[in-house]
Amino acid sequence: xxxxxxxxxxxxxxxxxxxxxxxxxxxxxxxxxxxxxxxxxxxxxxxxxxxxxxxxxxxxxxxxxxxxxxxxxxxxxxxxxxxxxxxxxxxxxxxxxxxxxxxxxxxxxxxxxxxxxxxxxxxxxxxxxxxxxxxxxxxxxxxxxxxxxxxxxxxxxxxxxxxxxxxxxxxxxxxxxxxxxxxxxxxxxxxxxxxxxxxxxxxxxxxxxxxxxxxxxxxxxxxxxxxxxxxxxxxxxxxxxxxxxxxxxxxxxxxxxxxxxxxxxxxxxxxxxxxxxxxxxxxxxxxxxxxxxxxxxxxxxxxxxxxxxxxxxxxxxxxxxxxxxxxxxxxxxxxxxxxxxxxxxxxxxxxxxxxxxxxxxxxxxxxxxxxxxxxxxxxxxxxxxxxxxxxxxxxxxxxxxxxxxxxxxxxxxxxxxxxxxxxxxxxxxxxxxxxxxxxxxxxxxxxxxxxxxxxxxxxxxxxxxxxxxxxxxxxxxxxxxxxxxxxxxxxxxxxxxxxxxxxxxxxxxxxxxxxxxxxxxxxxxxxxxxxxxxxxxxxxxxxxxxxxxxxxxxxxxxxxxxxxxxxxxxxxxxxxxxxxxxxxxxxxxxxxxxxxxxxxxxxxxxxxxxxxxxxxxxxxxxxxxxxxxxxxxxxxxxxxxxxxxxxxxxxxxxxxxxxxxxxxxxxxxxxxxxxxxxxxxxxxxxxxxxxxxxxxxxxxxxxxxxxxxxxxxxxxxxxxxxxxxxxxxxxxxxxxxxxxxxxxxxxxxxxxxxxxxxxxxxxxxxxxxxxxxxxxxxxxxxxxxxxxxxxxxxxxxxxxxxx
Numbered sequence: 001x002x003x004x005x006x007x008x009x010x011x012x013x014x015x016x017x018x019x020x021x022x023x024x025x026x027x028x029x030x031x032x033x034x035x036x037x038x039x040x041x042x043x044x045x046x047x048x049x050x051x052x053x054x055x056x057x058x059x060x061x062x063x064x065x066x067x068x069x070x071x072x073x074x075x076x077x078x079x080x081x082x083x084x085x086x087x088x089x090x091x092x093x094x095x096x097x098x099x100x101x102x103x104x105x106x107x108x109x110x111x112x113x114x115x116x117x118x119x120x121x122x123x124x125x126x127x128x129x130x131x132x133x134x135x136x137x138x139x140x141x142x143x144x145x146x147x148x149x150x151x152x153x154x155x156x157x158x159x160x161x162x163x164x165x166x167x168x169x170x171x172x173x174x175x176x177x178x179x180x181x182x183x184x185x186x187x188x189x190x191x192x193x194x195x196x197x198x199x200x201x202x203x204x205x206x207x208x209x210x211x212x213x214x215x216x217x218x219x220x221x222x223x224x225x226x227x228x229x230x231x232x233x234x235x236x237x238x239x240x241x242x243x244x245x246x247x248x249x250x251x252x253x254x255x256x257x258x259x260x261x262x263x264x265x266x267x268x269x270x271x272x273x274x275x276x277x278x279x280x281x282x283x284x285x286x287x288x289x290x291x292x293x294x295x296x297x298x299x300x301x302x303x304x305x306x307x308x309x310x311x312x313x314x315x316x317x318x319x320x321x322x323x324x325x326x327x328x329x330x331x332x333x334x335x336x337x338x339x340x341x342x343x344x345x346x347x348x349x350x351x352x353x354x355x356x357x358x359x360x361x362x363x364x365x366x367x368x369x370x371x372x373x374x375x376x377x378x379x380x381x382x383x384x385x386x387x388x389x390x391x392x393x394x395x396x397x398x399x400x401x402x403x404x405x406x407x408x409x410x411x412x413x414x415x416x417x418x419x420x421x422x423x424x425x426x427x428x429x430x431x432x433x434x435x436x437x438x439x440x441x442x443x444x445x446x447x448x449x450x451x452x453x454x455x456x457x458x459x460x461x462x463x464x465x466x467x468x469x470x471x472x473x474x475x476x477x478x479x480x481x482x483x484x485x486x487x488x489x490x491x492x493x494x495x496x497x498x499x500x501x502x503x504x505x506x507x508x509x510x511x512x513x514x515x516x517x518x519x520x521x522x523x524x525x526x527x528x529x530x531x532x533x534x535x536x537x538x539x540x541x542x543x544x545x546x547x548x549x550x551x552x553x554x555x556x557x558x559x560x561x562x563x564x565x566x567x568x569x570x571x572x573x574x575x576x577x578x579x580x581x582x583x584x585x586x587x588x589x590x591x592x593x594x595x596x597x598x599x600x601x602x603x604x605x606x607x608x609x610x611x612x613x614x615x616x617x618x619x620x621x622x623x624x625x626x627x628x629x630x631x632x633x634x635x636x637x638x639x640x641x642x643x644x645x646x647x648x649x650x651x652x653x654x655x656x657x658x659x660x661x662x663x664x665x666x667x668x669x670x671x672x673x674x675x676x677x678x679x680x681x682x683x684x685x686x687x688x689x690x691x692x693x694x695x696x697x698x699x700x701x702x703x704x705x706x707x708x709x710x711x712x713x714x715x716x717x718x719x720x721x722x723x724x725x726x727x728x729x730x731x732x733x734x735x736x737x738x739x740x741x742x743x744x745x746x747x748x749x750x751x752x753x754x755x756x757x758x759x760x761x762x763x764x765x766x767x768x769x770x771x772x773x774x775x776x777x778x779x780x781x782x783x784x785x786x787x788x789x790x791x792x793x794x795x796x797x798x799x800x801x802x803x
Contacts, residue, residue, distance in 0.1 A: 002267035002319045006260050009320035016204055016317050023211035033217045034224040035132070035298075043500040044478060048423040048492025055454030056098075062129050062494075064159025066091075066145045067121045067404045069411075071152040074117030075103070080153060087148045088122050096137045098125040111446065119411030126161060133161045142400065158392055158404030158417070160494060166399045174231055176641060178202075180634030181239050188243075188627045189250070190331035197246050197321055197329070202238030205313045209234055209306025216301060223295055226302030228647060232654070233584055234306035235635045237281060237591070240628040241274045241314040244595055247624045249322060250329055254338060259329075263322045269602070270595075271315050277594045278311035280523055281587030287516035288583050291508045296579065307587075357619035358775065360668065361611060364675040371669035372543075375660065379546035381553035387506055388572025389498030390645050391417060391465045409464075415443050418465025418495035422457040422477065427487035429455045435481040441473035457489075465495045466571040474499055502575035509578055516586045517541065524593070526692050528601050529684050536673055536681075537593045540665045541586050548585065548657030549578070556649055574646055581650060585657045588632065592666045596621050600674070601682075606766055607737060610679045612776050618671045629662030715783055718756035719791040721749045721769055728753025729794060732771035739764060759783050769794060 005012045040046050066088070070080055085104055092100035101123040103112035113120045124141060126133045138161045149155045178199060185195040210227055248270040252262030282304045288296045327335060360367055393409075395402040408416045424432055429447060436459055437445045444460040459477070463469040474496055482489045517538050524534035552573055554560045559570030600617030607613065636658065639651030674681050684692075721732040732749040736757040744765070745757040759765065762784050770776035774794040781790055 001315070002264045002271065003260065005316050005319040006263050006323040009323035012316060012320035013324075016313070020204060020207050020211075023208055023215070027211040027214040030215060030218060032214055032224075033222075034226070035217070035221045040293075040497065040500050040504055043497075043504065044490045045492045045496040045500045048421060048490035048496070051423045051425055051454050051490065052421070052456060052492065055450075055452040056456070062133060062159060062161045063123050063125045064141075064157065064162050065121050065123055065404060065408065066155065066157050067119065067407045067411075068148070068153060068155045069119045069407055071154075075113055075120040076117060083148045083150070083153065084120075084122075087144055090144055091124055091141050094137060094140060096127050096133065097141070098127045100124050111444075114411030116411075119407055121408060121412075124159075133164075135165050138162060138165045146400070154403075154407075156400045156403035156407055158401045158408065162404075163392060163395070163401045166395070166401050174235065174638070177235060177635035177638035180638065181235070181631040184627060184631050184634060185239075185243070188623075189246075190333065191329065193325050194246055194250065194329050194331075197318065197325075198239040198242035200321065201242040201313045201318055202235050202310065204317060205238040205310030206231055206234035206306055208313075209302070209309040212305050212309070213302040216305075217298070220298065220301070221295070222298030222302055226299045229299055229580060229584075229650075230302040230306040232636065232639060232650070233281070233303050233587075234310055236588065236632045236658075237278070237307055238310035238313065239631050239635075240591065241278070241310060242318055243628050243631070244274060244624060245270045245314060245318055246322075246329065250334075253327060253330060254334065259322070259326045263319050267315060267319055273594050273598045274311060274314050276523075276527060276598075277591040278307055280520060280590040280594065281307050283519050283523070284516050284587035284590065285583045287512055287519065287586075288579055290515045291505070291512050291579055293504070293508075293579070299580065303584075353623045354619045356622065356667070357615045357671070360618065360671050361615050361675055364672040367668050368672040368676065371664050371672065374664060375543050375547045375669075378660065379543070379550040381550040381558065382546050384557070385549060385553050386468065386557060386572045387502040387575040387578070388466055388471070389495075389502070390571045390574060390649075393417070393464065393466075393571075395645065413443055413460070413462060414464040414467075415461035415470065418461065418470065419493060420459040420461065420474065420477070420491055420496055421493040422459055422482070422489050422491055424455045424457070424487050424489035426453055427489075428485065429457070429487065432482065432485040432487045432489060433457060435485040436477065439473065439476050439481045441469055441476070461495075465498070468572075470495060471499050498575065502572075505575045505579060512579060513542075513545075513582065516583065520586060520590055524590075524597075525684075526694075527594070528597060528682075529689060529692070530682050531684055532677060532681050533597055536670065536677075537590065537597075540593070540661075540670060541589045543669075544589055544657055544661040544665055545582055545585055547660050548581075548653055549573075551656040551660075552577075552649065552653045555652060574649055577646075577649060577653065581653050581657070584654055585661075588654075588658060589661050589665075592625050592629070592662055593670070595625060596666050596670065604682055606739070607768055607778060608743070609768070609776070610681060611675065612768075612770075612778070614671050614674045614681075615776075618667070622667050625662050625666055629658050632658040715759045715762065715785065716756055716787045717759055717765075717767060717781055717783060717790050718754070718787060719789050720753040721755060721771070721792045721794065722753055723774070724793060724795045729771050729774070732769055732774075732792075732794065734792070735768045737766040737768065739766065759788075767792070 068075065068084060070077070073080070081104055085102065088100050088102050091097060101109070101112070103109040103120040103122060112122065142157055142162060142165060145157055146155050182195055182199055185198055186192070189195055209230055213222060213226060213230060216222060245266050249262050249266035252265050253259060257265065285300050285304050285307070288300050322329060330338070392401040392405040395405070405417050422432070422436060429450070433445055433447055436442060436457065441462050442459060443462045446458045448456045448458065461470045461473050474491055477491050520541070521534040521538050524537055525531060528534070555562055557570055557573060562570055596617060599621050600613045603616045604610065604613035633655045636651045636655035640648045717736065721729045721734065723729055728751070729749060730751045730753065732753070732755070734747050734749060734755045734757060735743060736745040736759065737743055744760065747755050747757055749755045764780055764782050766778060767781045767790065768776060768778040769792045771794055774796055777792055777794055781788060
């Protein structure tokens with residue numbers, strides 16, 4: 001497939017451009033139909049909402065607030081009232097608004113004016129829940145209310161529906177993330193063309209994925225959270241997948257391969273790993289389905305579609321673009337050096353990656369202990385993790401929702417920003433009101449006129465919606481105040497819904513984690529024919545998750561460094577975040593595990609030498625994994641600039657998770673553990689091996705030729721083993737292996753460094769040499785009908801690599 005795409009590159013490019021433009025045109029014509037259908041069946045807040053919807057069909061929707069404050073005088077002044085009341089009347093007459101409760105409507109309205117008379121509010125009740133209210137209606141309400149402002153009179157609006165129209169312009173975070181990724185890619189490749197390849201693949205993958213998601217929103221419920229997360233994950237994996245393939249392709253050209261042959265080899269090795277890695281990401285995302293939170297179904301569809309398109313672009317469009325570039329995928333300096341060296345670079349990996357790999361092999365216990373200690377310290381804050389919902393006090397200070405939040409807290413107390421709704425369907429309502437008023441943590445209680453046998457009691461807590469004491473108040477109402485009054489009632493409202501969502505999420509989180517861990521374990525076991533490798537990956541994923549949530553708790557719950565992010569005060573971790581973040585984290589972690597271990601497994605298959613396989617795999621992949629992780633971190637951190645606290649929290653959490661996973665776990669702890677485990681890394685019971693299906697992450701080995709004695713008898717490979725100074729090495733072990741990794745002969749060099757191994761038949765073999773205190777060296781040798789002379793040089797500061 002890679003060869004076909006390379007040779008028919010213009011056709012492939014036109015097909016992709018046509019698909020992107022076609023989907024874009026169709027999506028823009030059809031428009032968006034995102035639906036935030038949020039439901040928590042079998043919860044107390046859902047029963048409260050159902051009762052309200054039945055008795056007050058026009059008032060069961062979201063209740064938002066218009067707040068105004070005067071700098072002088074009081075809000076009761078005729079000049080203020082004459083400007084505000086007509087505005088409230090116009091809002092009340094809008095289609096989709098169930099009603100407006102004004103502070104100027106008699107004795108009941110007087111409670112909506114602060115004690116000092118300088119702040120007042122009106123409640124605007126929509127006919128739908130916040131996520132279902134049309135944005136055009138909300139924007140009309142905002143514009144109408146803010147039109148009443150004048151010197152000395154400030155007007156602000158707050159509430160869930162209002163917040164949806166105060167979101168900052170989209171696209172800024174994505175552009176900054178792409179620019180940061182471009183800088184990292186240019187530093188990694190040193191070539192403008194090579195830098196543009198991964199970004200182009202990501203743009204095609206994300207573009208087609210988002211347009212497809214937009215079209216699918218017309219036939220199923222897709223929340224407007226899906227495009228944000230799809231962009232977040234699509235940019236990351238799209239750039240990363242292309243980066244892995246382009247890196248392998250460039251290495252092939254540097255080692256003398258024709259560009260077409262190099263592209264085919266890159267797609268047949270790294271491309272297979274990309275396919276497998278993309279599958280693991282989709283499976284991790286699909287793990288969200290086991291939570292039975294139906295609003296996440298659309299998130300799974302949108303993000304998975306974007307990942308699939310990114311993978312398809314990486315394995316079809318990328319080889320076509322490589323065909324257009326040819327050798328220009330290398331930097332000018334690399335092309336000049338390649339020409340000077342006769343079109344081939346030595347098959348060795350040196351530099352920091354090689355030295356680090358050798359260092360891990362020499363001191364695996366020390367490195368493992370340090371890595372575990374660092375991750376354990378970072379994970380400690382997770383013990384105080386509290387799920388909940390951030391409120392509008394975390395919005396940017398310039399938004400109208402933040403201004404309204406601060407005004408209400410100033411005039412009526414912090415609990416006013418998250419009132420509870422106790423909904424009763426019969427019984428002694430007065431006894432219930434008395435019981436609620438006597439409960440600790442209640443600031444105000446007001447019963448609304450009943451309708452259809454249903455009474456709604458507004459309860460204002462003394463603490464803010466995200467306070468832990470507010471959660472305790474909800475429990476006290478449900479467990480004591482309501483049962484003691486003998487009334488059938490339920491506690492609802494946005495704050496109660498958030499608490500119930502946190503409880504449901506926490507209860508289902510273990511099943512969700514077990515599902516994605518189990519599926520990942522099975523996939524890696526089938527791919528690498530091992531029990532230890534997938535077990536190691538599962539443990540590492542749990543460590544990465546704990547440490548990343550520890551960072552989140554320290555920043556957003558404890559407030560460490562929160563001022564630097566400009567996101568207001570500390571609070572609980574958003575309840576939806578663990579499910580979404582763990583899905584993305586496990587998918588991305590599995591990506592790095594696949595790319596790292598697939599290279600190790602490839603080397604293990606050839607040499608059956610675990611130490612060499614781990615060393616070479618780490619030396620060849622650590623740099624590209626770290627570059628990929630750095631790109632991911634840039635993309636994720638850019639979402640801090642989105643102005644949305646939820647997106648910022650997800651961005652910081654994912655950036656921390658990817659950084660810790662790549663720079664500590666995959667670069668240090670995983671290879672150290674694999675060195676300590678030795679050959680048991682690749683252990684799989686024979687009976688299980690026979691029953692498991694075969695899924696090749698690496699290309700299949702070519703069938704080995706049946707040994708045919710060379711004319712005149714078996715041939716041989718002989719020569720000398722020397723060090724970098726040319727001195728002979730006595731006692732070096734030289735091994736001849738087949739292309740499939742089967743040992744054919746093994747000898748020890750003599751005092752003068754000479755050796756000779758017998759070869760059963762002409763063909764290509766792998767010759768490996770090693771000596772104490774020296775780095776092993778291996779390379780392919782082509783043996784004809786005559787003995788082959790082949791000298792080997794061993795060094796102390798290089799890690800060799802077999803292409």
